[in-house]
Amino acid sequence: MTNTGKYQENKIKRQLKPKRFWWLIGLGGGAVLITLTLAVFFYNSISNNLIDNRNFFLNKQLEYAANEAQANLRNLDEDLAFFVNTQKINARWENNDASKELNELNIRELLNNYLNLIDSLIIEKDDFAQVYQINEPNQLSVTSINSSSIEELNEGEDIIVISGEEDFKLIVKLNISKYFDQLLDNYFLGSNTDKLVFMNDRFFKINGEGQMFFQDELIHENIIQEIDKGIRGDYSAFISNVYNADPQEFLLVQYPFTLTHLKGKYAFAFAQEKNTIDSAIFGNYFHLFIALFGLLTLVIFLIIKYFKITNENNLFLEKKSKHLNQLLKQQTILLQQSKGFIYYQNKEDVIYQVSENVKEVLGNQPDELVNQKLKDFILGDKADFLEKRSLHIEQKKEVFSFEFTSEKKDEGPIRAKVFEKLIYNEDKDYIGSVGIFTDINAKYKADQELIISENRLRSVLNSLPDIIFIYNNQGVYLDYYVQHEELLIVNPKESLGKKIDEVLTGEAGEKAMRAFNKVISTGKMQTEELDLLLDIGRRYFEVRFFKLDEKRVISVGRDITGQRLWERGLSEAKEAAELANREKSSFLANMSHEIRTPLNGLLGITGLLFKTPLSKKQNELLSIIGDSGESLLNIVNDILDYSKIEAGKMELDPVAMDFAMEMDKIINVFAGMALQKDLVINLKIEKSVPAMIVLDKDKLAQIFFNIIGNAVKFSKKGGRIDVIISGELIFTKNLILTCTVKDNGVGISKDKIPQLIKPFTQASQASNGDYKGTGLGLAIASKLIELMGGVLHIESEIDQGSTFTFALISQASEQKLNLLSNTAQKNENLAIENLADKHPLDVLLVEDNDINLKFMVMLLTQMGYNPDVALNGVEAISAVEQKSYDLVFMDNQMPRMNGMDATKIIRSMPNGRKMMIVGLSASVFKEDIELAMNIGMNDYLTKPVKIHQIVERIKNCILLKENQIK
Incomplete structure (x- = not known):
């Protein structure tokens, strides 16, 4: 250069x-x-x-x-x-x-x-x-x-x-x-x-x-x-x-x-x-x-380094971009694994963006969902979806979820669920949402299978005759499987949420809780026998408690009444009934006493009138009076019998008897009524029933009178009543009599059958129609059957008739009866006129009721006796002090001093030790009779007394006097 x-x-x-x-x-x-x-x-x-x-x-x-x-x-x-x-x-x-x-x-x-x-x-x-x-x-x-x-x-x-x-x-x-x-x-x-x-x-x-x-x-x-x-x-x-x-x-x-x-x-x-x-x-x-x-x-240095810094920034951004892409891929994979996709909606609920994996869920491309609404992909529940979603937005809730049926392209219906985040602006106005649409079809099918399986298991459990309850570990009822709710104390639905001892009270509740607590502490099955008094009668249950899982306990109860009935007495039931019905029994007894007292005079005077010359019309009218009095007495007896049963005072008096003869007598009682209604009463006694059995004859008659009488009452004209009796010997002499009374009468509906054995209740309330009664007959029969070891079962359909079935526990007997033993006595024509001429007696009559007093004076006068009269116990004691009597008729309930106290004092007097004292009372309880005999009375008559009863006591007094002379 x-x-x-x-x-x-x-x-x-x-x-x-x-x-x-x-x-x-x-x-x-x-x-x-x-x-x-x-x-x-x-x-x-x-x-x-x-x-x-x-x-x-x-x-x-x-x-x-x-x-x-x-x-x-x-x-x-x-x-x-x-x-x-x-x-x-x-x-x-x-x-x-x-x-x-x-x-x-x-x-x-x-x-x-x-x-x-x-x-x-x-x-x-x-x-x-x-x-x-x-x-x-x-x-x-x-x-x-x-x-x-x-x-x-x-x-x-x-x-x-x-x-x-x-x-x-x-x-x-x-x-x-x-x-x-x-x-x-x-x-x-x-x-x-x-x-x-x-x-x-x-x-x-x-x-x-x-x-x-x-x-x-x-x-x-x-x-x-x-x-x-x-x-x-x-x-x-x-x-x-x-x-x-x-x-x-x-x-x-x-x-x-x-x-x-x-x-x-x-x-x-x-x-x-x-x-x-x-x-x-x-x-x-x-x-x-x-x-x-x-x-x-x-600055110069920075400018020189500019490209280097830029390059480093680019590398950094590239690295961050890769990291972000990696996160997006992970999110996509997660949604794919859960079979879901993300969608975005504006404030009009129009979808404006959808994630790529929508194809795997619905089979659509993402752009096919853009500008669509979610409700367009819902089958069947659109109105419910829109209503619930609108309510969530109205209440400003932040999240919303809904399960529904959708459709996958080219494959058919699927079960899906959406979960949305609802977005609001600062003014709390809804501006859109972001949601996840998930395919839950597999889980839904599995849940449905589980429900079907549970329902199948529940159907099996519900068909079992056993009573099944499920509890938590605190003894609270969670669930039940019961086929016969009449075997429960309360409706099973009312038990849910309550503890065992809140439903089962008394000794049964204590036993159940004791067994339950032992299962919780030991994990081993426990068995208890529970004695329960239900509406249908006393029942015995064998209940097994065992663990269902770590959080639940199950009990399986089985009715074993038939197995336990013959080996258990009913003393506990009597005590419970006595405690629960003491006031009622007292009322019924008092009412019976008050009615029996005037009945004594009514029936007594009627009996005396029959012995007087009467015209045909007078005899007819007097018969009506007598029949009405006897009907009223039967009603009072029914009430009193039920009072005795409820109070636990009814006892059995078993005697040996010719069973076939007794049943013939019972059937013959209904001959007149059957003739009026053109009924056929057929008695069939199987060969398995021994000729002689030991049973309470009066209670047996009372049971059949009530049940057969009920069948006669509700039978149609020209109908048929079958009485079938079979027997089964157990352990040589123990005998179970199975009795069935079947009619083809009017019948009753199944829902009213339980009312038949409730006291003072009739299944048909037509008390003023053809079917009258107190409503006590079947109730007394049911209680007597229970007292004799059985249970009354009733089956009936309207216009198809009714069937009454029960079992009685008795014994076979080898004793032979003297059929002529009482014939002469029953046919004896008692002559009461001038009885005093042959057997003079000094008689004292202690009575405060005017009607009864007149009846007794008239009767004794016809016999030729001139009795002295005392109106209360004080006057009776004064009369005995002045005169020695052979026979004293002593009423129990009187003013100033009752008959019991007066008898005690008379027996302590020198001239009162040998006289015969016969008690008169409307009370028929065994305790009252035993008390009267213990304080010194020789005999005891319950009102209304019959003429022949008075005659028999006079004859007994004559025999006593003759023996004392000898």
């Missing part, structure tokens, strides 16, 4: 150098300015992001804390209700002291479970109360106070629970402040964050650290209004810890809630100074600013 050329080159370089310098300076300055701008922008973005994240975190923690507070109060309410309903509190008052014997273990457990919430527990009864507290050394403190002092203790919020019987009051005094302090202490929010509780229209720091004051009262009032309305919120406000102190800007979030039984408004709040949120990044950005200023001196 020549010198001229070099000069020109240097000149050009000199000219270009300043231009490149200013270009570099401008480029560097621009880079610094851009960097500073970006730094400020990123600082603000990160700061805002930190505040948003902090705001979200504090809101979530608040929600958890508020829900926990409400849940604990609800649990306390349930525990208190359980405590009140189950706790048996027995108070023992001594010297007006309020000390009570309470189950302190349950109370201690309740106080320990809510140690931070319950300040004290007060149990008030009448004018006294006891206060229970847990002291510092975890000891239960019990203090007795007067009810008037409770007002001083009721400062603050209380929960009051009153028992079902309203016999005591449970007052729980709460320590809300301590409870909130302990609850919020468990939440770690980092430093510089205050935990606040809103009570009594103010914000307080926990642990007694003071109150928070707002600089702007409008913000304070706005927060209070939102809390009153139950609206959660977050705010930026200037707050100070001391009134009129320099306030600081805080980020405040609050969450309102209500507490069970407490009327106040409550809210939790977290407050954090804003400058502490981004203080951690401030120092970092301060150094960044210094570095940016240093860039002014290093």
